[in-house]
Amino acid sequence: MNQASNILTLPTEPRDFGFYLDGGWIASGDREVFERASPAHGVPVTRIPKCTGDDLNAAVSSARAAFEDRRWSGLSGAERAAVLLRAAALIRERSEEIAYYETLENGKPISQSRGEVEGAASIYEYAAGAARSLHGDTFNNLGDKMLGLVTREPIGVVGLITPWNFPFFILAERVPFILASGCTIVAKPSEVTSATTLLMAEILTDAGLPAGAFNVVTGSGSEIGQALIEHNDVDMVSFTGSTAVGRRLLQAATGNFKRLGLELGGKNPQIVFADANLEDAADGVVFGICFNAGQCCVSGSRLLVERSVAAEFEALLVKKLSQVRTGDPLDPQTQVGAITTPAQAKTILRHLRGGPEEGARLACGGSVIETDAGQFIEPTLFSDVTPEMALASEEIFGPVLSMQSFGSVGEAVEMANDTEYGLAASIWTKDLDKAVATMRQVQAGRVWVNTTITGGPEMPIGGFKQSGWGRETGAYGVEEYTQVKSVHIELGERVHWVS
Numbered sequence: 001m002n003q004a005s006n007i008l009t010l011p012t013e014p015r016d017f018g019f020y021l022d023g024g025w026i027a028s029g030d031r032e033v034f035e036r037a038s039p040a041h042g043v044p045v046t047r048i049p050k051c052t053g054d055d056l057n058a059a060v061s062s063a064r065a066a067f068e069d070r071r072w073s074g075l076s077g078a079e080r081a082a083v084l085l086r087a088a089a090l091i092r093e094r095s096e097e098i099a100y101y102e103t104l105e106n107g108k109p110i111s112q113s114r115g116e117v118e119g120a121a122s123i124y125e126y127a128a129g130a131a132r133s134l135h136g137d138t139f140n141n142l143g144d145k146m147l148g149l150v151t152r153e154p155i156g157v158v159g160l161i162t163p164w165n166f167p168f169f170i171l172a173e174r175v176p177f178i179l180a181s182g183c184t185i186v187a188k189p190s191e192v193t194s195a196t197t198l199l200m201a202e203i204l205t206d207a208g209l210p211a212g213a214f215n216v217v218t219g220s221g222s223e224i225g226q227a228l229i230e231h232n233d234v235d236m237v238s239f240t241g242s243t244a245v246g247r248r249l250l251q252a253a254t255g256n257f258k259r260l261g262l263e264l265g266g267k268n269p270q271i272v273f274a275d276a277n278l279e280d281a282a283d284g285v286v287f288g289i290c291f292n293a294g295q296c297c298v299s300g301s302r303l304l305v306e307r308s309v310a311a312e313f314e315a316l317l318v319k320k321l322s323q324v325r326t327g328d329p330l331d332p333q334t335q336v337g338a339i340t341t342p343a344q345a346k347t348i349l350r351h352l353r354g355g356p357e358e359g360a361r362l363a364c365g366g367s368v369i370e371t372d373a374g375q376f377i378e379p380t381l382f383s384d385v386t387p388e389m390a391l392a393s394e395e396i397f398g399p400v401l402s403m404q405s406f407g408s409v410g411e412a413v414e415m416a417n418d419t420e421y422g423l424a425a426s427i428w429t430k431d432l433d434k435a436v437a438t439m440r441q442v443q444a445g446r447v448w449v450n451t452t453i454t455g456g457p458e459m460p461i462g463g464f465k466q467s468g469w470g471r472e473t474g475a476y477g478v479e480e481y482t483q484v485k486s487v488h489i490e491l492g493e494r495v496h497w498v499s
């Protein structure tokens with residue numbers, strides 16, 4: 001990285017990361033390593049160890065000890081908040097380094113990585129406040145002889161499994177809330193994007209987090225991830241990833257009935273009514289499918305447009321999609337970077353080929369962008385899509401938008417809800433009554449009106465239906481990692497049962 005100028009260069013050799021245990025780095029040693037190549041440039045950028053079962057056991061033991069001896073869980077909210085605030089400051093100090101590795105491993109534009117790192121710092125600041133305001137309840141209405149307390153206690157050791165699409169930001173939507181609650185963590189990042197989770201471990205130690213409160217094991221999902229979710233000394237697993245893997249978690253968690261938080265996939269509707277500001281809506285819809293190359297759980301990939309304006313809206317989209325700047329993510333002007341993994345590129349290409357075969361009409365895009373290195377796909381719009389097509393029902397996780405049309409509010413709602421998912425939805429209209437009526441009927445954990453993919457840590461996130469269980473961020477995001485205890489305190493003289 002050439003930090004003297006604004007132009008970022010590729011590393012001359014990959015950076016070796018160990019993994020993070022009990023407050024310090026453990027070198028790869030004789031463990032196997034993954035060498036991660038930049039999906040945009042093809043050059044190796046990081047080397048990450050494949051942790052063993054013994055490494056995982058050591059990490060869980062470390063988190064367990066840090067929880068049981070109360071070196072973290074026994075601190076006051078104010079003391080925990082101080083650590084989280086220092087962590088936020090250190091994230092800002094090291095923001096260029098974090099953004100650089102985020103872009104190199106993930107392929108997302110550097111401007112976006114910088115935005116996400118800044119956003120993450122601000123989430124740590126919010127969660128510091130949540131650590132101080134977390135509280136239970138009292139019942140002073142049980143009569144003079146009884147006082148009832150409802151206390152919230154941290155649930156214990158949390159296994160945290162994260163995906164590759166927002167490695168640092170998704171981590172920030174969970175870690176400071178889990179720590180704010182008093183729990184300790186064993187994190188398992190995606191094998192292709194582990195670097196910034198490891199950097200965060202070092203930052204938390206530097207911020208004063210006690211050893212063992214945040215450990216990171218690296219390796220594949222099927223081995224180390226699976227072992228983490230099956231581990232009987234882990235009290236809860238927070239998983240963010242595909243619905244398919246989420247389903248496996250349900251089975252794996254039965255050993256000790258661990259609690260599960262699941263943030264899964266989505267096929268999110270963008271509902272555009274004829275009375276919307278169509279220029280604004282088109283801009284939002286293009287952003288909603290191109291942001292992070294469409295590799296967002298909340299990408300607005302299912303466009304539903306009121307029939308009377310469908311042709312006009314399609315023309316607007318085609319114009320805007322062709323203006324999106326796709327290319328080298330290290331260029332600060334780039335808006336859409338590389339597809340993160342070859343497997344993901346293959347899935348997207350399958351849909352690009354399958355769309356016309358199913359009868360959809362390719363309105364624009366639809367091709368791989370030819371470059372010397374890396375995997376880039378044109379922002380794509382398919383029209384004349386019908387509900388039974390894969391384009392309308394499967395989460396493509398790429399810059400591929402499918403367009404259908406509707407004739408009434410009722411039909412729009414029916415189409416929006418015609419999916420196994422329920423993660424997010426956007427509604428575009430100038431009519432507030434229509435927006436609220438639609439919002440009330442749409443089955444989704446997050447609804448945006450006249451905007452999309454925005455928000456802050458104040459509001460909870462999570463899914464309806466097969467998009468998940470539980471909520472992250474906001475006050476809900478700390479409570480999620482607590483369990484509730486009811487305490488009855490009898491006062492005064494006891495009336496004896498045995499007289």
Ligand code: NAD
Pocket residue numbers: 161162163164165166170188189190191219220221222224225226227229240241242243245246248263264265266296297298395397423463467468
């Ligand atoms: P994925 O499910 O393949 O992997 C997610 C994580 O789970 C990775 O760390 C992976 O190593 C691990 N994993 C894989 N198999 C495992 C197993 N058997 N046991 C335990 N862990 C295992 O998902 P991905 O491809 O990394 O990410 C894309 C998916 O994530 C999409 O479906 C997307 O919608 C979803 N996602 C959801 C949200 C949300 O907040 N709802 C956010 C981001 C991504």
